[in-house]
Amino acid sequence: MLRVDRLTKEYPTPRGPLTVLSDVSFSLAPGDRAAVMGPSGSGKSSLLYVLGALEPPSSGTMTLDGQDPGALAPAALAAFRNTAIGFVFQDHCLLPQCTVLENVLIPTLVARSDGDDTARARLLIDQVGLGDRIDHRPGELSGGERQRVAIARALIRRPRLLLCDEPTGNLDRAAADIVASLLVDLHQRQQSILIVVTHSVQLASRFPIRFELTDRQLRRSEA
Numbered sequence: 001m002l003r004v005d006r007l008t009k010e011y012p013t014p015r016g017p018l019t020v021l022s023d024v025s026f027s028l029a030p031g032d033r034a035a036v037m038g039p040s041g042s043g044k045s046s047l048l049y050v051l052g053a054l055e056p057p058s059s060g061t062m063t064l065d066g067q068d069p070g071a072l073a074p075a076a077l078a079a080f081r082n083t084a085i086g087f088v089f090q091d092h093c094l095l096p097q098c099t100v101l102e103n104v105l106i107p108t109l110v111a112r113s114d115g116d117d118t119a120r121a122r123l124l125i126d127q128v129g130l131g132d133r134i135d136h137r138p139g140e141l142s143g144g145e146r147q148r149v150a151i152a153r154a155l156i157r158r159p160r161l162l163l164c165d166e167p168t169g170n171l172d173r174a175a176a177d178i179v180a181s182l183l184v185d186l187h188q189r190q191q192s193i194l195i196v197v198t199h200s201v202q203l204a205s206r207f208p209i210r211f212e213l214t215d216r217q218l219r220r221s222e223a
């Protein structure tokens with residue numbers, strides 16, 4: 001269960017604190033899939049960074065299965081990010097010198113998982129349709145294929161929360177459709193929580209839960 005309670009996020013600026021999220025509360029259960037829409041600069045990435053424990057909230061809490069990353073010591077926080085959260089960014093952020101297989105295995109280098117990481121990586125690479133590209137480097141892939149590698153990498157540790165920040169924002173329509181379908185399909189196979197920030201009404205329409213972020217507030221919009 002993801003619980004967000006009265007979350008506020010401010011950034012310090014020379015002209016005083018800039019509040020981007022004010023008193024945001026919601027909860028999502030395992031198996032839930034939510035889209036977040038909102039104008040540019042409305043705080044969508046900031047929200048994902050706080051949910052992903054990459055940024056601390058200014059006040060309020062977020063807990064995942066009762067665990068508050070804000071209460072963890074640095075080593076435990078790093079382990080929480082590595083095992084509980086998966087992140088897919090607009091830019092794939094793959095390592096250019098590594099192959100597809102090596103990129104997908106990167107999160108397992110910090111701490112090995114139970115079971116066979118390489119077998120799971122191969123399975124995920126097959127599931128994202130890149131079984132025949134496993135030895136390619138990112139420069140030898142299309143934009144959509146790189147994003148599919150980023151999804152496989154985000155799923156390698158079986159995260160309980162998968163956060164995607166405009167995952168199809170840099171893709172053409174056809175590639176965006178493939179990536180969106182994959183995200184939905186892969187999510188339906190697992191009891192995790194998926195939150196996707198998107199500008200695409202078409203992508204958002206595939207999410208049973210939809211939020212709109214405007215004026216520092218997150219509101220649930222009707223499906």
Ligand SMILES: Nc1ncnc2c1ncn2[C@@H]1O[C@H](COP(=O)(O)OP(=O)(O)O)[C@@H](O)[C@H]1O
Pocket residue numbers: 011012013018020038039040041042043044045046047
């Ligand atoms: N580290 C930061 N320091 C100061 N202001 C920031 C920082 N990060 C983002 N902002 C500001 O916060 C607002 C929300 O940014 P962001 O969360 O990236 O919005 P979105 O993803 O919806 O476009 C923007 O006005 C941005 O300029």
Ligand SMILES: [Mg+2]
Pocket residue numbers: 044045046165
């Ligand atoms: Mg953003």
